[in-house]
Amino acid sequence: MQMLNYTGFNYSVTALFWLASAALTIGLWRRTQLWRAGQPAAFLWLNLLAIPKRYFVDLHHVVSREPYIARTHVATAGGAVATLALVAVNYGLMMYSAALNWAILSATTIMLGGVFFIWLRRRNAPARLSRGAWSRLPYTLAAFAIGLLIISLPVPIISGSVALLALLLLLAGSAELALGIGLGGPMKHAIAGLLHLAFHPRQERFSGKLSTALKPLMLENGQYGVSKPSDFKWNQLLGFDACVQCGKCEAACPAFAAGQPLNPKKLIQDLVIGLSNDEKSGATDASFAGSPYPGVAVGDHSGSIHAPIIPLLIPAETLWSCTTCRACVQECPMLIEHVDAIVDMRRNLTLTQGSAPGKAPQTLENLRETSTVGGYDRNARYHWAVDLDVKTIQKNSPVDILLVAGEGAFDMRYQRSLRALVKLLKAANLDFAIMGALERDTGDTARRLGDEATFQMLAKQNIETFNSLTFKRIVTADPHVMHSLKNEYPAFGGHYQVLHHTTLLAELVSSGQLKLEKSTETRKLTYHDPCYLGRYNGETEAPRTLLKSIGLQINEMERSGLRGRCCGGGGGAPLTDIPGKQRIPDIRIQDARSIDAELVAVACPQCTSMLEGVVGKRPDVLDIAELLASALDQNVEPAR
Amino acid sequence: MIIKKIAALVSAGRHPVSGEARHCRNDSLAMGIGLALTKKINAISPNAGSTNKTSLRVMHAGNPDNAALKDYLALGAKNIDVIALTAECNIIDSLANELTNTDLILTGSRAENGQDSGLVPYLLAEKLSFSLVANALEVELTPEGLEVLQFLPKGKRRSVIVQLPAVVVIHPLAPVELRHAYAQQVTGNISQHPSLRFTPVMDQDNGLQWQKQSILRKPIKLKARENKSGHARMLSATVSENKGGAVVIDGNSVEKAQVILRYLREHRLINF
Numbered sequence: 001m002q003m004l005n006y007t008g009f010n011y012s013v014t015a016l017f018w019l020a021s022a023a024l025t026i027g028l029w030r031r032t033q034l035w036r037a038g039q040p041a042a043f044l045w046l047n048l049l050a051i052p053k054r055y056f057v058d059l060h061h062v063v064s065r066e067p068y069i070a071r072t073h074v075a076t077a078g079g080a081v082a083t084l085a086l087v088a089v090n091y092g093l094m095m096y097s098a099a100l101n102w103a104i105l106s107a108t109t110i111m112l113g114g115v116f117f118i119w120l121r122r123r124n125a126p127a128r129l130s131r132g133a134w135s136r137l138p139y140t141l142a143a144f145a146i147g148l149l150i151i152s153l154p155v156p157i158i159s160g161s162v163a164l165l166a167l168l169l170l171l172a173g174s175a176e177l178a179l180g181i182g183l184g185g186p187m188k189h190a191i192a193g194l195l196h197l198a199f200h201p202r203q204e205r206f207s208g209k210l211s212t213a214l215k216p217l218m219l220e221n222g223q224y225g226v227s228k229p230s231d232f233k234w235n236q237l238l239g240f241d242a243c244v245q246c247g248k249c250e251a252a253c254p255a256f257a258a259g260q261p262l263n264p265k266k267l268i269q270d271l272v273i274g275l276s277n278d279e280k281s282g283a284t285d286a287s288f289a290g291s292p293y294p295g296v297a298v299g300d301h302s303g304s305i306h307a308p309i310i311p312l313l314i315p316a317e318t319l320w321s322c323t324t325c326r327a328c329v330q331e332c333p334m335l336i337e338h339v340d341a342i343v344d345m346r347r348n349l350t351l352t353q354g355s356a357p358g359k360a361p362q363t364l365e366n367l368r369e370t371s372t373v374g375g376y377d378r379n380a381r382y383h384w385a386v387d388l389d390v391k392t393i394q395k396n397s398p399v400d401i402l403l404v405a406g407e408g409a410f411d412m413r414y415q416r417s418l419r420a421l422v423k424l425l426k427a428a429n430l431d432f433a434i435m436g437a438l439e440r441d442t443g444d445t446a447r448r449l450g451d452e453a454t455f456q457m458l459a460k461q462n463i464e465t466f467n468s469l470t471f472k473r474i475v476t477a478d479p480h481v482m483h484s485l486k487n488e489y490p491a492f493g494g495h496y497q498v499l500h501h502t503t504l505l506a507e508l509v510s511s512g513q514l515k516l517e518k519s520t521e522t523r524k525l526t527y528h529d530p531c532y533l534g535r536y537n538g539e540t541e542a543p544r545t546l547l548k549s550i551g552l553q554i555n556e557m558e559r560s561g562l563r564g565r566c567c568g569g570g571g572g573a574p575l576t577d578i579p580g581k582q583r584i585p586d587i588r589i590q591d592a593r594s595i596d597a598e599l600v601a602v603a604c605p606q607c608t609s610m611l612e613g614v615v616g617k618r619p620d621v622l623d624i625a626e627l628l629a630s631a632l633d634q635n636v637e638p639a640r
Numbered sequence: 641m642i643i644k645k646i647a648a649l650v651s652a653g654r655h656p657v658s659g660e661a662r663h664c665r666n667d668s669l670a671m672g673i674g675l676a677l678t679k680k681i682n683a684i685s686p687n688a689g690s691t692n693k694t695s696l697r698v699m700h701a702g703n704p705d706n707a708a709l710k711d712y713l714a715l716g717a718k719n720i721d722v723i724a725l726t727a728e729c730n731i732i733d734s735l736a737n738e739l740t741n742t743d744l745i746l747t748g749s750r751a752e753n754g755q756d757s758g759l760v761p762y763l764l765a766e767k768l769s770f771s772l773v774a775n776a777l778e779v780e781l782t783p784e785g786l787e788v789l790q791f792l793p794k795g796k797r798r799s800v801i802v803q804l805p806a807v808v809v810i811h812p813l814a815p816v817e818l819r820h821a822y823a824q825q826v827t828g829n830i831s832q833h834p835s836l837r838f839t840p841v842m843d844q845d846n847g848l849q850w851q852k853q854s855i856l857r858k859p860i861k862l863k864a865r866e867n868k869s870g871h872a873r874m875l876s877a878t879v880s881e882n883k884g885g886a887v888v889i890d891g892n893s894v895e896k897a898q899v900i901l902r903y904l905r906e907h908r909l910i911n912f
Contacts, residue, residue, distance in 0.1 A: 351821060352824075354821035
């Protein structure tokens with residue numbers, strides 16, 4: 001009699017397993033239908049096989065920056081996957097083997113251990129974590145683990161009530177795992193996250209390369225960016241769905257810190273609302289249980305798959321607050337591409353409505369009409385070099401290095417840095433020339449502001465100019481220029497070897513071509529990483545090597561290198577100028593003050609002007625080229 | 641008051657620094673006011689048939705291939721009617737011929753280029769015997785007529801009512817938000833106007849005989865050079881503090897003049 005009960009109990013677990021599997025399959029199918037509402041994108045089914053490597057290497061590389069949660073997740077997810085696999089064999093295939101039960105017992109114990117630490121952290125959770133359904137997760141996962149634990153105990157369950165309890169717990173847990181995925185619960189991150197690894201829109205990220213260039217729009221095909229959620233590529237929608245609301249993006253976002261109405265996590269969640277609802281459901285963002293966009297109430301916005309995103313679902317100011325610094329992308333454990341999404345939506349606003357705020361329209365007009373950001377005369381770009389006896393590049397006269405100054409050349413402050421750079425290049429006896437009146441803006445600002453038409457126009461004109469000249473390498477002191485020329489022009493047929501001036505100088509110093517003495521600088525120094533040099537181009541070492549080579553010791557700020565904090569100058573953010581509680585450069589200078597730095601070394605004209613614009617007592621701001629030029633060996637080369 | 645046909649006249653501009661062809665901003669403002677007015681009137685009676693709808697006609701007299709015209713498309717013109725004329729032609733007769741049945745003609749007030757004299761609205765109003773209002777900032781249709789808010793110096797404004805048909809010349813400071821959208825530039829259309837039934841009149845005052853000379857240097861205001869650093873300038877702009885200088889109240893006129901002289905000599909603005 002008891003034996004029969006026990007068998008009946010096993011059968012009910014089997015039934016539950018297959019029921020849950022069916023629910024999961026249906027839910028998964030529903031979810032895929034949501035993603036498929038997006039635009040077509042090229043993908044390889046074969047990449048499904050790459051998921052384990054991408055999970056354990058690329059994703060884990062990001063997660064392990066926070067060891068506590070990394071270990072907790074390994075225990076919980078590893079335990080859960082092992083448990084599910086074992087249950088599938090033992091109960092799904094009706095083997096009911098005692099040995100497998102032992103294995104289930106140990107797997108659930110590991111999972112339960114992980115869940116315990118998740119629960120522990122949830123009790124005193126950092127503000128960046130979302131609550132709501134995510135607070136429920138430790139309990140439902142614990143229910144699942146405990147339910148299975150009881151079932152797999154080696155002693156036969158005699159008492160009917162204990163068996164019932166175990167089944168009920170298992171039912172609750174299975175509901176979270178099986179139903180939750182189809183209904184958009186927290187556990188959907190497991191499936192969407194793994195599929196996102198396979199079908200990620202930037203596949204290059206998994207081959208160890210940086211992939212930071214924006215994808216070109218086919219303007220001639222009427223592609224004007226994203227106005228409704230269904231305008232995103234399907235794999236972008238899949239990526240948004242993978243979000244675990246850990247809020248690491250929120251913690252890294254300079255605009256959020258400055259109190260501007262942007263929170264990358266909320267942005268992605270708003271897009272999830274958009275992608276997972278149709279017109280009839282009238283879904284609002286009221287159920288969002290994390291930090292709101294600063295200064296914007298939660299619950300007032302609603303969206304659906306075919307409804308315009310701006311301003312019904314996301315306020316326009318949210319998009320225009322972004323500095324495109326990619327700090328959110330750098331931090332995201334699910335490898336979501338926030339900046340691409342923001343630029344896609346900006347593109348639609350700019351190209352179809354022309355509604356970029358602040359000084360942005362004037363800037364775009366300047367770029368169209370004068371090929372400069374500030375509306376300057378292109379002939380005046382190299383006025384600062386008039387007394388330096390520098391060659392201007394001519395057609396049919398080859399040079400080794402073409403120096404592209406960028407928009408900073410019109411700024412009297414940055415001209416000092418450029419003069420210092422020229423002095424160094426001359427000291428190293430390089431064959432170089434400036435671009436003179438031939439230089440047009442690279443269009444970087446236009447592109448970040450969503451004006452793909454102006455960017456493409458400038459890119460094509462510049463490529464035509466470059467192709468008519470003969471040079472080996474392009475050197476620039478502006479990381480934004482570098483990013484455009486090096487990473488974004490290839491899509492339009494312009495393939496050049498582009499170096500940042502710090503990279504070139506480091507090369508010259510290490511080869512002994514540029515001889516420098518020890519610097520006389522005694523002030524406490526720190527180095528501010530430009531986003532477009534660090535995160536966009538991976539160059540964090542050359543500036544540091546250079547500073548060390550002239551005997552300067554670098555005191556690192558709280559956030560530096562690839563995780564450096566933005567100066568607030570990128571992405572056209574100083575032009576759109578969305579109000580916040582404080583300014584981003586003030587926050588960055590506060591970082592420098594808090595380590596008592598008296599001197600901030602920079603390597604970008606935007607950073608220079610943003611950080612120098614901070615009022616009150618602050619550290620001095622000097623470009624690395626200026627620091628190096630002051631350490632030039634005066635006896636070797638008379639610097640003119 | 642009923643208004644059926646509105647026309648906005650647009651000219652080809654040039655960027656003052658680069659010389660690139662572009663829209664004339666003031667004309668764009670006139671067009672923007674026309675677009676907003678048309679939209680507003682049609683919104684009041686949305687059920688009117690297509691023949692009863694108020695329409696805005698954007699017109700240009702000149703070269704139909706001028707790159708500047710694309711800007712007007714991007715700024716919201718669905719279609720630009722171009723009367724193709726060469727530089728020697730008098731545009732007034734051609735425009736007057738096309739605009740006879742128009743209720744309201746909107747133009748900018750300042751020309752940027754070539755023979756554009758800024759007199760077009762006046763000559764046109766004279767030719768067509770239309771009323772003319774200059775320096776318009778805002779235009780609104782009322783039962784009594786067209787209400788125009790005029791710009792006057794020193795922040796003053798004047799509201800006038802004008803009977804149609806009329807030419808309204810828009811002031812450069814009219815509060816119109818211009819939005820340049822590439823998608824509109826692509827979908828917009830430039831059409832050469834087919835109904836040009838007469839030969840263009842040659843301009844008697846042939847512009848080709850004009851002589852060009854560079855502008856005279858403007859007098860420079862004597863100002864002491866500031867030797868402050870950028871940071872100090874930023875501080876004095878953001879922190880309210882004494883900006884320097886002295887207010888001389890005591891003493892007779894000779895003594896006061898001496899103070900000024902001393903200042904000028906000190907800063908080497910005079911050398912005697």
